[in-house]
Amino acid sequence: MKLNSPLLEAENHYPVLIVGGGIVGAGIFRDLSLHGVPSLLVEKKDFSSQTSQSSSKMLHGGIRYLENLDFALVFEALHEKNLWLKLAPHLCYEQPFYMPVYKDALRPLWMVKCGLFLYDFLSSFQNSPHQTNNTAKTLKDIKHLRETGLTGSGVYYDAIVDDAKLTLEVIYDGLTHKASQALNHVALESVEIEGKLYKCHLKDGLTGDMRMITTDNLVFATGPFTDQLMNKLDIVKWAPKLLPSKGSHLWLSKEALPIKHPVVLTPKDGRVIFVIPRNGRVLVGTTEVQPEENFFDIDSSPLETDYLIHNINEYFPSAQVKKEDILSTFAGIRPLVKADSGDKGKTAREHKLFQPRSNLYLMLGGKYTTFRTMASDVAREICSKARIPYSSNKTKQPLKRPSAVLPFDPTTFTIENVQKAMENELVRTFEDLLIRRLGIPSLDHWDHELSFEEFFKEIEPELTNHFGINPLLK
Ligand SMILES: Cc1cc2nc3c(=O)[nH]c(=O)nc-3n(C[C@H](O)[C@H](O)[C@H](O)COP(=O)(O)OP(=O)(O)OC[C@H]3O[C@@H](n4cnc5c(N)ncnc54)[C@H](O)[C@@H]3O)c2cc1C
Incomplete structure (x- = not known):
């Protein structure tokens, strides 16, 4: 081309x-x-x-920043979240986030309830109201969740976005x-x-x-x-x-972890892991590690992948999630600004x-x-x-032009339509078009000299591998 x-x-x-x-x-x-x-x-x-495109795909106030007493930040972010839910409803939607609480947790259920009230208050009560659930309701709503020591759950509302x-x-x-x-x-x-x-x-x-x-x-x-x-x-x-911090995610197949609602895990090391079902897959993330030299097009390390899988199995033991259930991984660098004290x-x-x-x-x-x-x-x-x-x-006005038409199907997946889409969407390579449409990580071996047909033939096995089937030609 x-x-x-x-x-x-x-x-x-x-x-x-x-x-x-x-x-x-x-x-x-x-x-x-x-x-x-x-x-x-x-x-x-x-x-x-x-x-x-490597975020946890949430528009959120940041429930965990309440502990740092960052009320102004949470207030601002909650109002932005609720604004974008109105301005771009085709790209973001509200979801209940479940926070399971265990006997040995740092924060007991009453404390979680106070935090969730504060969260709704800081949204000027624009959030859908939080709830608390007993153990039975929590286990009914979240399949495979560990029962031992569970005392209930808090539920608050944030949004999922196509970042x-x-x-x-x-x-x-x-x-x-x-x-x-x-x-x-x-x-x-x-x-x-x-x-x-x-x-x-x-x-x-x-x-x-x-x-x-x-x-x-x-x-x-x-x-x-x-x-x-x-x-x-x-x-x-x-x-x-900057004090850059790398965060990695996994996409699991829906069959491996069939949950209906996002779940917030709080392992003992003090980190937070989000588990978010979305578009027939489940997003799990993130880690916090020191990044290497190169910040462009990075991916999860084997250590980070193991960490996430380990925690998934701690919280969802009966699901028995394995590495083979991972569809793909991605990572990004958080652009955190250094505090004067250097406290991240x-x-x-x-x-x-x-x-x-x-x-x-x-x-x-x-x-x-x-x-x-x-x-x-x-x-x-x-x-x-x-x-x-x-x-x-x-x-504060709605956006005027949608970013992409629906994915191609066998009748519309022609070279003419692909080229038209590329012109309309400011796409310069076939690879970028596929990544944008399908949300897959970078395809390393794209060769600019290939024709569209040659290129597609080359990546077909990779697409099938990522999605279980070739999503463009199903
Ligand atoms: C793992 C992880 C999870 C996160 N989850 C969330 C979340 O759920 N919700 C939330 O609100 N926030 C989240 N964040 C934070 C959020 O993703 C970032 O704050 C935000 O995306 C940063 O956007 P940016 O435009 O500053 O950076 P980027 O998106 O990285 O954009 C900077 C751009 O500059 C370009 N560039 C660099 N050098 C040059 C050059 N010489 N010439 C031209 N271009 C150049 C790069 O290619 C890059 O595209 C998360 C972050 C990470 C890492």
């Missing part, structure tokens, strides 16, 4: 250049467009292919400003500062084309990659701001805007759920400098 480079058609200058096409960059891009400020968004890989698709739709919404542009597989390689202007050297990773584009405002929404990138670019004095738990998911120069912005920390408020902090600053009236209410 011959690849074009949209980079070659971009303008020479943009008022704002945003680096990073995860949810935070997407949010800033949309917010600026809605305020009439055109910008260029560049993403080194595919849009939303890194941390923003990758929401990011795409936020980007599409930003494109409604005619002069705004979003380019995937385009990386920022180096920057020269000339007075107040930034000369940004950009490279198309698929074609190798290079371009220099100037901007008045440079925004980094590069999440966990920020410290490494700032080191490489060397444009300002930059001490590392304390700053957890708060976001912070760094501005080492008046027109250089770096948005760090936060979490998926709070992307709109993170974006707002950057957009407000840029608008205020340009004397453009700013109202965050503009971003």
